[in-house]
Amino acid sequence: MTDYLEFTFLIFAGALSAGLLGSLSGLGGGVIIVPLLTLVFKVDIHYAIGASLIAVIATSTGAASAFVKEGYSNIRIAMFLEMATTLGAIVGAFVAKDLSPGTIAIIFGCMLIYSSFASLTEPKFPADFKVSKLAARLKMNGNYPSPDGPRPYKVYNIFGGFSLMTVAGILSGLLGIGSGAVKVLAMDKVMKIPFKVSTATSNFMIGVTAAASAGIYLHRGYIDPAISMSVMLGALAGSIIGARYMVRVRVKSLRYIFAVVIFALAAEMIYNGVTHKFG
Amino acid sequence: MSEKKWLKWGDPDMELLISRIMRYGIVLASTIVIIGCVTFLIKYGSTQPQYSKFVGQPEQFTNVSGIISSLNSMNGRGLIEFGLLVLIAIPVLRVAFSIVSFMVEKDRTYVLITCIVFALLLFSLFGQQ
Numbered sequence: 001m002t003d004y005l006e007f008t009f010l011i012f013a014g015a016l017s018a019g020l021l022g023s024l025s026g027l028g029g030g031v032i033i034v035p036l037l038t039l040v041f042k043v044d045i046h047y048a049i050g051a052s053l054i055a056v057i058a059t060s061t062g063a064a065s066a067f068v069k070e071g072y073s074n075i076r077i078a079m080f081l082e083m084a085t086t087l088g089a090i091v092g093a094f095v096a097k098d099l100s101p102g103t104i105a106i107i108f109g110c111m112l113i114y115s116s117f118a119s120l121t122e123p124k125f126p127a128d129f130k131v132s133k134l135a136a137r138l139k140m141n142g143n144y145p146s147p148d149g150p151r152p153y154k155v156y157n158i159f160g161g162f163s164l165m166t167v168a169g170i171l172s173g174l175l176g177i178g179s180g181a182v183k184v185l186a187m188d189k190v191m192k193i194p195f196k197v198s199t200a201t202s203n204f205m206i207g208v209t210a211a212a213s214a215g216i217y218l219h220r221g222y223i224d225p226a227i228s229m230s231v232m233l234g235a236l237a238g239s240i241i242g243a244r245y246m247v248r249v250r251v252k253s254l255r256y257i258f259a260v261v262i263f264a265l266a267a268e269m270i271y272n273g274v275t276h277k278f279g
Numbered sequence: 280m281s282e283k284k285w286l287k288w289g290d291p292d293m294e295l296l297i298s299r300i301m302r303y304g305i306v307l308a309s310t311i312v313i314i315g316c317v318t319f320l321i322k323y324g325s326t327q328p329q330y331s332k333f334v335g336q337p338e339q340f341t342n343v344s345g346i347i348s349s350l351n352s353m354n355g356r357g358l359i360e361f362g363l364l365v366l367i368a369i370p371v372l373r374v375a376f377s378i379v380s381f382m383v384e385k386d387r388t389y390v391l392i393t394c395i396v397f398a399l400l401l402f403s404l405f406g407q408q
Contacts, residue, residue, distance in 0.1 A: 003326060005320055005324040005325065008320060042330070044332060047330055057367060057369070058305065061301050061370065062302075075294070075377060079374075079396060083399075086400060089403075090403055093403075139386075207369070208396070210370075215405075218341060218342075219342060221340070223363060225363070226328065226359075228359070229315065229359045229362075229363075230316075232312060232366070233312060233313065236309065
């Protein structure tokens with residue numbers, strides 16, 4: 001049997017690798033932390049999700065402060081869509097209480113499979129270039145820096161994006177992940193916001209969305225100090241190292257390896273969920 | 280800083296200030312968590328953890344006022360939970376600053392939108408005691 005000292009150290013090391021993998025693959029640490037804690041360390045899924053939310057807030061806040069400086073994130077788009085994601089996150093956190101650990105594991109596995117495909121393929125959406133009067137009224141159209149000076153962009157299909165963001169919020173509150181993949185999908189593909197603006201804005205939104213469910217998780221006693229501390233510090237260290245030294249090694253073959261790893265984790269989550277291994 | 284300068288602030292400067300606050304917030308939260316972690320491990324480092332079954336946290340650590348009042352006893356668990364609370368507060372503060380920023384710009388629509396987001400966050404943190 002391991003004692004707290006060893007347990008803390010092992011989880012720290014695991015979260016550090018998850019943070020590294022998350023920033024390397026662009027998927028975020030959250031999708032790896034829950035499978036890591038439940039499958040490898042046999043931690044109850046509620047504790048795992050609580051700790052993962054903490055890691056998501058830490059890493060996205062760290063990254064967001066860098067993005068804001070570069071001027072890509074659009075605070076109006078972020079605030080407008082956060083109405084959807086925070087409400088969704090609160091709903092998701094409430095729903096999580098009534099679902100069995102097995103059911104949550106199965107939903108988590110499906111989300112992992114989606115993320116691993118999304119990281120490899122470009123999802124296609126029918127081009128809907130109806131000019132949105134609402135976007136103009138809400139002053140969402142903006143500029144982003146480019147080598148040739150500020151470049152203007154327009155926002156389309158606000159209602160589609162808003163609905164998809166509600167789904168992203170629910171998933172975040174239910175599974176303790178940032179749902180960055182769904183957020184970027186909503187902004188980049190549905191609302192036709194330029195990719196760099198989408199990713200920067202999404203990163204800013206992830207922390208706020210996770211905070212909306214973290215409060216509820218705290219009240220339920222899902223946020224365990226011993227697990228959360230190692231996960232928070234590990235994931236933060238991992239993402240800082242990843243962002244600082246390895247941004248340039250986003251090789252395609254690496255992404256395939258991650259996709260396979262995540263797919264395997266998904267299969268195991270679903271298998272354990274179906275066979276009631278999580279209780 | 281002078282009152283005049285504050286009123287002149289547009290989006291970019293406000294954003295820069297916010298990004299700095301976020302960075303300090305992360306450092307502060309991590310420091311508190313690390314101190315709590317050391318305190319906790321000195322006391323419980325050699326005991327065995329039991330996490331395969333969900334039991335939840337002591338009542339005291341499930342609400343904001345309980346966590347803050349636990350700081351009096353300099354208990355490791357309480358310190359860690361307080362550090363985590365500081366971390367959760369960063370995005371909430373971020374939203375609060377945005378309300379001020381939109382007020383300065385006299386953008387009523389966005390003051391309202393941001394207030395809705397802020398209210399949802401406060402509900403999550405304080406709404407169920």
